[in-house]
Amino acid sequence: MFSKILTQTSIETCSGQIKRLKSALNAAEAVVVGAGSGLSTSAGLTYSGERFEKNFRDFMDKYGIQDMYSGGFYPFEDSREYWAWWSRQIMLNRYEKAPKPTYDQLLALMAGKDYFVLTTNVDHQFQLAGFDKKRLFYTQGDYGLWQCSQPCCQQTYDNESAIRRMAAEQQNMRIPTELIPKCPRCGRPMAMNLRMDDTFVQNAGWYAARSRYVDFLSRHEGARVLFLELGVGYHTPVIIKYPFWRMTEENHHAIYASINSGGAACPTQLKQQSICLEADIGEILSAMETAS
DSSP: OOOEEBBBOOGGGGHHHHHHHHHHHOOOOOOEEOOHHHHHHHHHOOOOOHHHHHHHHHHHHHHHOHHHHTTOOOOOOOHHHHHHHHHHHHIIIIIIIOOHHHHHHHHHHHHHOOOOEEEEEOHHHHHHHHHHGGGESSSEEEEEEEEESOSSSSEEEEEEHHHHHHHHOBBBBBBBBSOOOOOOOTTTTTEEEEHHHHHOOOOOHHHHHHHHHHHHHHHHHTSSSSEESSSOOSSTTTTTTHHHHHHHHTTTTOEEEOOOOOOOOGGGGGGGGGEBBBBOHHHHHHHHHHHH
């Protein structure tokens, strides 16, 4: 059974819960942030609507694509067109900082706290906001990395300079042929380092980040831990949501908090240890900054 707690439409009506969350943050010996796509959406990294239409009108008109997510799976005519699409998407969502200060607000709230971030997001916005990269674990990949499409090795490659050239030099929805990326080891086409199937490359950096996360949890086992879940849905609940529930249940000193405009809930047995707010993440974080 699940408890859906405090479905709210305004900050004023949930001020008591905001104060409780601020108190839990202040009292926490450690904070584990679990971040899903809803956090980036709150920060303005929307994949449809006006932002999409402004940057992908030509692809909309030609193929009827309606959003950035579905466009990433479209069978484009050739590699030049494929990378024209992806270079725009990566520039918008990886190399440009989010339009709204949601990540900055979160970083301000983490000041002086022992924290770690576990995220399924691939847009690198935590580091763009100034989070310590040694306190981040990106489980699902990074828009800023390429890998061999049929991995000849467990290695990834930074793509920033190439992506910037692709975005700047593309014409008529195509990049120059010489910019099509190839694996430097085997010559096969490059692919995004995103967890789409079993070809996903988990490089040495991925394993090092996982090790730091496991060590962080171990060091704070049984302590006053705030498991702060932001914008996490049910697409991949086994990565953040379900482990947060389990670790909260196993530690009576822990607090589980969920902020999600699309729905916030917890198991009934965790109701007394939970703070669930169905509201915009940025608005809640802003209110927390001034809450007494």
